[in-house]
Amino acid sequence: MKKHEPIEPKNLTAQLAYRGLGNPPTSHPSTAVSNSYPGLEMDFRNVWKHIFKGIELLEYTNLVIGVDKDADEKIKRLTPEGKGLHYELISVDGIHMTAPVTGPSSQHGQQINFTISLEWSNALAEILPKAGQFVRCRFQHNQNQKVIVLDLQVQHFFDVDMDRNGKVIRKRVVISKDLVKPGDLTQSLCSPWQNDYRECGCFYWAASRPDFVNVEPGLNGKSSGNNWMEKNREPQPNSQYIIDDFSDTRLVSYDELFTGWEKELRFIFAGKDEPPLKKSSRKKKK
Amino acid sequence: MPVKDIIEIRILPALAISRLGSSPLPMDNFDWEIPDRVGYRKIIPAETFHIDTNTGRIIDFKKPEKVQFRDSRNRIRPIAPFLELWGRFSVNDPLVPVTMHHLKKLGLRLSDVHWRVLVGNNKAFRRTKDPNDKILSDTGGFEDFKRKSLKGKCKNFLPGKSIPFGFGQFIKPNLQFPEIRFRFTPAGGFVYGPPSPPGSPIKEAVYNPKHKWKGYRDLDSDPTTTAPAQIFANDLSAQVRSLGYLDDECDGLIEVELHCKNKKLRTFARVVAGPPAFAPDGAPVRTVHDDLEQALLGHAITEKINPDDISNIIRRAMETVRLINTSVMNDKAQGMGWMDRSSYGRAAEPIMNPNVVDNLAILARHELILLSLESGSLAWFARVVRHFNQVGDLSDEGRRRMPALMRGADGGHLALTRRMVNKILQAADLFNQHKPVRTIKKIVK
């Protein structure tokens, strides 16, 4: 049996890495996807919505979507009543929250020219250590370009204990209650979860939600294998991967996934399907 | 160690991931072993708690013969994590698991440990913005060992209806396992909704169809829809109307209060319930842990890099890429190629040279990089890694940066956390310093 090693209270890395006695590795955040669009176990982007005290940001762009009821009147200018939501956080302490989108356009010879709101996790990396302090936030109206500059307080990301002067005396590795309430971390995921799970372009989560399985070298150099959502996976040489399409009956449908996901979805070990499911003992009796 | 006082408590792990499954038998514990640097992780049995759910008693703690992801009726076994109470007894002490012996020395009883589970599902609320669409389960405080059902209640539900989010249970310590621990068990993975015609996949009708979630639409005029939008069960019409379906996923808090003689100590941890990891011998390339680590320690690297951290990142990239149909995802009509075209009007082109993106060929490349990390292959990775502010660089060169063919949280091409990138850059430098091949740890915890 494994003994517990004591952990120094300041060794937050060790606390973050701690798995817990009897817990498999897949219970640890190191197996949960964070490059969320929207995510799998949670949509980690939700953590950042309330990172600046008084305002609520949209999880995936820099748009301000709300201000606290008791917020300062200056802050309330960001969401003037009846005028829609238009103010975007464009920089914090001089650090840009956006990046250019550039590249060749589909219009021959032209270049595309857009702006993308950077994900909060990376964009705010320099700002987080300023928790408790006020930082200069520049907001810009996305139609009339008007700018509002406000000094907003950075919330503590992790749960902290503070002394009377607001000095942090203790930090824990749990995400603060000020940032997310129960239900908030998963709020922007699919409902039910099987929905986008079925047909999202598997852009990022293949290690948990496989896409291409039973892969073998094909005769012509093109790997053959199955779409994980294929129903019939009889081994066949050079089997054709079926490109996802929710109306393709060779693939698991939404309804099948809603009711029978446990049977329809197969665990993948070493890139291959788990052994075929045993006929259920209960069914046998029938 | 004399125990006279307890000065603080924490729950570890601070964020536990539970995974849905309808089997009453929670998942076995296991470890990963990497017998071969470029091979698959091996899943090996590890000591598993068996709990009597009626009494909270630990029946035993032993290694299963074989790690089983399903029960005898093919139901998936849920990942039901344990959360441990840790504490410090004086300012100079390290954190240790709090045991019933500690409590005794403090003159406290197990009933002085009060638990509360507060978990919710705000998926409908996130769309409709009707606070009455929030589903919340609150056990209130309890200090007994009975398993508590987590009933998700909602004002917009039909009378008396709720969604079961799983269970919370205070595990009864014993002499062999005197630590104070709690178990969170997620739900079975069922779909709920409004009264629906026969043959619908609804397990139980709970939602009152006169409220907004049934028939809800993500409108183009609404700048606050989710991204991606329309990711809910819908009528498959052009209007994409919500069927009002709900699931039994949730996230929230496990709170604990220790009622000492002269004070109350409080702390909490977080749990989330998500789908199973269906390829449990690998991990995603960028994880919640990577982001938490950056939030905790910053994006810059100030300490010595652990080379295992680096091989772990490259390994995860390999584990992701080997389950992606890279040829298909590289196509201009699929994946990021298609996204770039539809979101930004970029010229429709494949991302990589289509002649070299076959899954097994790309996998071989990743394996060989992993094989020679210490001899400089990481320098290649460091040269091609995408920086966080290059996610919108849709030039050929920009789109071919690593990790490739995947989408990030901003909808652009995926970048790792800045901390991960800095680790890679620093390690590439380190490995360039002509260090001989070294031994890597075999067990990954």
Place this chain on the structure above:
Amino acid sequence: MQWVLPTKGAKKKDVFAYKTSRSWKEKSHKWKPLHNPPLSPHDSAIFFLHIASEVEHALMVQYLYAAFSLGGKQVPEDKKELVNEWRVKILGIAREEMGHLITVQNILHAIGGPLTFQREDFPFDSQLYPFHFALEPLTLQSLSKYVVAEMPSEEFLRKHRKDLLKEIQPIKRLAAKGNRSDNINRVGMIYEKVQQLLDAVDPSDFLADSLGFQSPHSAWGTNDTNIVIETANDVKAAKEALAKVAEQGEGEEISESKTHRHPSHFERFMEIYRAFPKTGKWKPAKNVPVNPSTNVSADKPGVSDITHEVSLLWAQLSNQRYRMILLYLSHSLQMDIRPASFYGHLVSWSFGEMYNLRSISDILTTLPQRNNGPKDHFAASPFELPYNLNLPSREVNKWRAHRDQIQNSRIIIDELLEYKNKAHEIYLHALRNSDEQALVIINSVINA
């Protein structure tokens, strides 16, 4: 007999239009005949491209060897970072030479010539080879040879960089001393010659459909624009491609603009040369042999055999993996490239084998060269060429050749594993495993 300059299509203006002409004039009158009897314009272009290829290949290997020799315990603590920088720099140059080698094969495809992966098999009676091939640890003298081989023409220096012209003279003398008193030839000269010869090739001999066989930069996933891998299917593109290659070596043209750019090989070697210890007070390179050999019984002059039994096995493994790179690369360049082909595998394997060669070299330079030799005399990768680099002509048999290489490698790996060296086992097991996976693919082709 004098080399006969091709005249077809070579209008005076054209022949000397390219910057190459300066040094060509400067040198041409001295040249001995290179091929007797003279070849047709098309064949002579191929002939010179073969020389270019062999030279690039030879340079790459010598630079790799020099880079792998750097570092070690004899380097003073305060110089470690500097030496590491040099190592990275020279490895970078070697990588770029690999790009040059591939570009030359692409041009050979473009004019329908045979490819070559040989390495300076020609005797050194040509005035075009830069210097006698020698695998040496990096010393001031070996470095001087690299500087001179990669330098721009003297004419250019006279015109634009008088300061360098002066600085280069003692380096040239030292280099000649290290080259059996033969003067060092500039690599740039070969490309200048090829430029001219391409003009003489009948335009119909530039094959538009050859692009399907040429290796494009994008296939290599380096995303590194400093690596020049160019393709071409007409004379203009071919000349531009080779100009880029030459430019990266000597860096004539861009030096004039002095804008921000990647320094040429010449500039990078020059920079190392200037900082290199002149007095022998400390040694940046380990004691690795000059021209190591696995051929223990050979008693050739100028060759230093590796006799320590474990080192010998590693050296043999290094040779084997070197052979594999050349065969994968060669095969990848003989394929009609299509998405549904095994081309991607061959590219990935060539790419990966380069790193394997580095891993193995890193191990070798920590192992003793001889059984009872001095403890600080280390082994190193011998880069010995196999008996033959030709691939069988039938496609399926090419795969048999790859299978054989993996099996050859396996014999050595298994023998090495017998020694139960903990530090080596993990790498060897992983290498064997990755070979096994390659074998699955290779066998699937053979058995198809």
